[in-house]
Structure formats: C-alpha cells, structure tokens
Amino acid sequence: MKNQLTCDQVSALLSFYAEDKLSAKLSEYVRQHLESCPACMEKYIQMKNMLNKFMDIQNEEIENPYATKQYEDFKANLSAYVDNELNNFESIKIKKIAISNPLARQDLENIYTFKKLLHSSFEKTKNDFKNDYSRSIICQLQHENTDEKRLDPFYKLTAAFFIMITCIVAVLIRFLYF
Template sequence: MENELTCNQVIALLSFYEEDKLNTRLKEYVDEHLSKCKKCREIYMKSAKIAKQIINLNNEAEKTYMTKQYDDFRHKLSSYIDNELDEHESIRIKKIAISNPLARKDLEEMYTFKKLLHNSFEKTRSECKNDFSKAIINKLEKNYIQSDNNSILKIIYAFTTIISIIVVGMIATLYF
C-alpha cells in the first residue's frame, strides 16, 4: 500500500480518529495501520479507554448536581428571570445558581435566550415602525407632489389665460 502511514502519523491522527473526524480514506489508512501495528493499537486502546473514563466522570459529576434543589431551581427559573419571585425566594434561587454549575449554566442560557428574544422583538418592532412611517411619508410625499403639481399647473394656466386676454385686448384696442 503506497500511502501507508507511519506510527507517528497515526498517533497524531488518533484523537481525530476517535472523534470520527477523519475523511473516509484517512480513516481507512488508520484502520489499516492499527490492524497491523500492535504498538499503535495499544496506544489507541489506552487513549480510547481514557476518553471513555473522562466522559463517565463528566456524567458522574453531572449526576451529583442533579438534586431535588436543582429540580426546584429549574421550576422557578423563568419566574426568577421575570422578577416574579419574592425577595426570599429570589435570593434562594440566586444561591443555588452560585453553588450548582448545572443551575448556573441554565441561568446563563436563559438570560442569553431572553436577550435574543428581546433583541429580535425590538428588531421586528423597529422594522415595523420604519416601514410604517416610510409608507406614510411616501404617501404624503406623493400627495404633496401631486397637489403641488396641480396647483402650480392651475396657477400657470390661470396666469397664461389672463396674460393672453390682456394681450388680445391690447392688440384689439391698438389695431381695431
């Protein structure tokens, strides 16, 4: 196989291999190498085991924070953010958020979500307002220009009529 990988290359690629981030061809080369090379296979087994342990540890850590208190926190979170709790309750929720990383994460996510929602609402509202005022201004301008044109035309028409009557009158008096 002309594209055989060296041990160092395989070891460098292992973390990507474990996370399934390699393209098919590279993955095949690593598979090929691992099937033939005992040394790399052992390294791979060890690191896969460690990765698995880390995941388990994280899960365990999460479990220790999944308390009844945390459940209560989740129930009251949105009331807390909307300032609907009394002072005592609101301090209690705040304390849970400080001591429990899961609760803190929830609180941060909720704030971000609220902010996003608020921003998009503000955006929609201001867009509406703009469109509305723009429409009114457009309409007004159109009417204004139209009525303006009309009155100017009327004045010009009246003016020319008067002038022509005067001119015709003068010609008449001079020549007849």
C-alpha cells in the first residue's frame, strides 16, 4: 500500500473517522493503519467508547425521571453553554440544572471529556502546523495520484540540459574570439 498514514495523521483524522465523516478512500487508509498500529487502535477505541456513552445517555433519558422539560431546555443550550455563547442569566440557569439533575450533570461531564479528547488529539498537530492539518493531509493524498511527481524530474532534466548547452556555447565563444 503506497498511501501509508503516519500516527500523527491518523490522530488528526480519528475523530472524523469515528463519526464516519471521512471520504471512503481516506477512511480506508485510516482503517488499514488502525489494523497494524495498536497505539492508534487504543486511541480509536477510547474515542468510540466515549461517543457510544454519549449516545446511550441520549437514548436512556426517555424512561428516566430526570428527563424533564427543564432537562430538554438544558440539552438545547448545552453546546452554546460549553462554547461560552450564553448570557450570564442563561448560563446560571444551566449551572443550576446541572447541579440538581444528575442526568444533566453527566451530559456536561461527557461533553467536557469529549471536548478534551478532541482538543488533545488536535493540540499536537496545531503546534506543528499553522494551517488546518487535516485538510492538508486530504489535499496531499488527493495530489499523490496526479502527474505532479512525474513532472518534477522532467523539469530538473530540462534545467540541467539548458545549463549544459549554455556552458558549451560559452566555451565555444571563448575559443572563437580569444
């Protein structure tokens, strides 16, 4: 397989892979890496468990006594709260619900843990590269199959040829006129 991903590349793509948001081709490369790399597989399992737990809680709440109208409001505002997009009054309301409702508290903990996990998998690559790392990997993989690489040696050869011709002409001029 010529398109081998590195562990760093897989880390950056893992959350997209877990949520099935990658192209078929890219997701196949990640899958192949995971099969041969226990360290990345471990990370993937952790992330997948976290996602599943989050889903389970969303499903369980139907029969749960804490699944009230208030809790519905809480869920609707949760991501805005985590991203600091609520005003003071609204975020105090969210905090109060989180304190009194174990279901809400669990959601809040999960979302923070999940965010931390996402953050840690991106932090490293963010420090290494200023631009969007995942996007650069995708671009890189898309360009690998084009003619770009075959053209490169051709340009080098052409340049070398012109330098050679220039040298020969320079030597000839020297012999003819001096």
